[in-house]
Structures are given as structure tokens and as C-alpha cells.
Amino acid sequence: MTEDKALFAPIDPVKAGISCACPRCGQGKLYDGLIKVRPACTACGLDYSFADSGDGPAVFVILIIGFLVVGLALWMEVNYNPPIWLHLLLWIPLAIGLSLWLLRVMKSLLIALQYKNKARPGEIDHG
Template identity: 55%
Template sequence: MTDDDYYPPVSPISAGLPGKCPRCGRGHLFKNFIDVPPACDACGLDYAFADSGDGPAVFVIMIAGFVVLGFALWLEFTYEPPMWVHIVVSLPLLIVVCGGLLRVLKGVLICLQYRNKAAEGRWEG
């Protein structure tokens, strides 16, 4: 019997979106904006497995690029504003969308990594 057997299954989405522990759903997954602490403060789960790599950044680039570029194109073709309007409006939008999505997507990917027991490939020998 493992430690995981003592905890009911937690949805990776419901735990990852608010940044909660993938095992207990109560502890914090982040100690500040996107840094992962060594262990869960509620159940003690070791977060050494948590390596989301560049996955969250790739998803953020794709989603934010689609949203912000779509908005900038709409703004350009609808109102034809000067370039400074694009800088004043689109740049802050890009920063808000990227900042808002990065933590959320990193939390979801770490929770999915825990649930699926994803790890680096190892040679059996």
C-alpha cells in the first residue's frame, strides 16, 4: 500500500488551475508565482517529480499569440490606428494574457504529470 492509496483521486484540472497539490488537492503547488517548493505543505508529497519543462511556455505562446494577434489584426483593420496605439493597447494585453496563463498551465501540466506518473525515459538493463 502506497501513500497515494490514502488520498482520494484529485482531478488534475481542479487541482492544477488554482495551483493545489496533485495528491491531496489542499496544499500549495507554488511558493511564489511559478516556483515549485520541495514538498506539499499539507500532505508532504515530494515535488521532485515536477518538471514541466518548456510545455507551459509553448502552450502560452500558442494561445496568447492567437488571442493577441487576432485582437491586433481586428484593431488594425477596423480602426486603422497609428502604431503607438498598438503598442499602448496590445503590449499590455500580451503581458496580461501570458502572465495569467503561465501559472495556470504549469499547474495543470504538473498535476497531469503526477496523475499519469510521467517521468524521463530510462533504459532497462
């Protein structure tokens, strides 16, 4: 990641993550599709080559959505005892929809935090 020459007001990483916007200017779109990161910001020109969120967003999504959907399904089963087809009709689309939305948000949040904290790959100090 090269040093920034332009001056931009600091953007809150949570705000940039939720809006899926550029972590530097907060204006440009971060994605070029569902979860494919653009090569650069269309507004300020920030190179997104530093952006590597890895498997972190998927882990957070699995844990959060799993907790919510399984908890709601168990609560509904205990209180109302609906037929299995109703469980399938409710929880599968809800889990898929929430997972796709939250995956974009979590990936954006982690990329914004990488930018803010100037995160780099780990280095071994041989000195």
C-alpha cells in the same frame, strides 16, 4: 517518486491546474513565488521533486497568447485602424499579463498530469 501511503480522493488535474494547488490533495499551494515550485505540499507533504514540466508550458503559452493577441490586434486594425501608440498601449500589457497568468496555470496543469499518470523520465530497454 515514492509510493503514496496515504489515501486521498482523486483530484481532477484540470481543477488542480487552474487553482495552482497540490495534485494529490488539492489543498496546498504549488508555488513559492511566481513560478517557483515549492519543495513539498504544505497540507499533505507530497514531495514535488518529481515535478519537471520543462519547456512545455512556455510553448503552449506562446502559441495560445500569440494567437489571441495577434488575432485581436489584426481585427482591431482592420475594423478601426487605430494609431500605433494605441496598439502598443493595449496589446503589450495584455500579452505580458495573460502570459504570466497562463504560464502558472499551464505549469500547474502539466505537473498535475505528471502526478496523475505517474510520469517518469524515459528509459531505454536493452533487453
